[in-house]
Amino acid sequence: DAGVIQSPRHEVTEMGQEVTLRCKPISGHDYLFWYRQTMMRGLELLIYFNNNVPIDDSGMPEDRFSAKMPNASFSTLKIQPSEPRDSAVYFCASSLSSDRPFYGYTFGSGTRLTVV
Amino acid sequence: QQQVKQSPQSLIVQKGGISIINCAYENTAFDYFPWYQQFPGKGPALLIAIRPDVSEKKEGRFTISFNKSAKQFSLHIMDSQPGDSATYFCAASNAGNMLTFGGGTRLMVKP
Numbered sequence: 001d002a003g004v005i006q007s008p009r010h011e012v013t014e015m016g017q018e019v020t021l022r023c024k025p026i027s028g029h030d031y032l033f034w035y036r037q038t039m040m041r042g043l044e045l046l047i048y049f050n051n052n053v054p055i056d057d058s059g060m061p062e063d064r065f066s067a068k069m070p071n072a073s074f075s076t077l078k079i080q081p082s083e084p085r086d087s088a089v090y091f092c093a094s095s096l097s098s099d100r101p102f103y104g105y106t107f108g109s110g111t112r113l114t115v116v
Numbered sequence: 117q118q119q120v121k122q123s124p125q126s127l128i129v130q131k132g133g134i135s136i137i138n139c140a141y142e143n144t145a146f147d148y149f150p151w152y153q154q155f156p157g158k159g160p161a162l163l164i165a166i167r168p169d170v171s172e173k174k175e176g177r178f179t180i181s182f183n184k185s186a187k188q189f190s191l192h193i194m195d196s197q198p199g200d201s202a203t204y205f206c207a208a209s210n211a212g213n214m215l216t217f218g219g220g221t222r223l224m225v226k227p
Contacts, residue, residue: 004159031213042217042219042220043205043217043220048214091159091160093159097213102148102213103162103165104148104152104162104165104207104209104215105215106162107152107159108159109158109159110157
């Protein structure tokens with residue numbers, strides 16, 4: 001398996017533009033998580049899905065952020081409009097709920113977003 | 117109740133020394149305690165994990181020590197190498213599919 005695949009690896013955009021980050025989870029995994037990582041705040045959970053359904057989006061900073069999972073193999077995180085304070089590394093992770101014992105998450109390599 | 121507190125935030129160790137990172141938790145329902153290692157430009161990756169039925173787990177130079185009564189667990193890296201320089205995250209899970217992460221520790225091992 002190729003692991004969790006994120007694209008793009010790097011994104012530089014101007015303030016006010018729309019940004020879309022993409023994630024392909026490991027095939028068969030039924031949980032998908034979006035995290036944001038910054039020096040100041042560490043790893044923050046933004047939203048997670050179970051079987052393509054959003055379960056908890058309480059970590060989404062504000063209405064400018066939205067996430068979708070139209071099918072089991074694809075998810076997007078969209079920021080519209082983007083702001084400089086959104087600059088961070090965004091990670092996608094997936095896991096399999098039927099793993100017993102539970103072994104944790106597999107993370108993608110992240111998307112480094114810079115908003116100028 | 118769901119927090120996992122990790123210390124120190126950063127750590128500098130000489131090559132060959134022992135690196136120690138500590139974590140504390142409040143939720144006694146936690147039953148799985150993994151450590152993740154993250155290199156620059158990469159996502160966190162599972163390094164080693166322990167369940168509360170044992171007090172210690174060792175894999176190579178990496179050891180987790182677990183103190184259930186104190187609700188603390190720690191990662192020890194013996195004979196630390198420059199290649200161990202990374203950010204380390206502790207985490208905890210309670211019989212489900214959710215991990216609660218600590219704040220991370222940036223480890224630098226000087227040659």
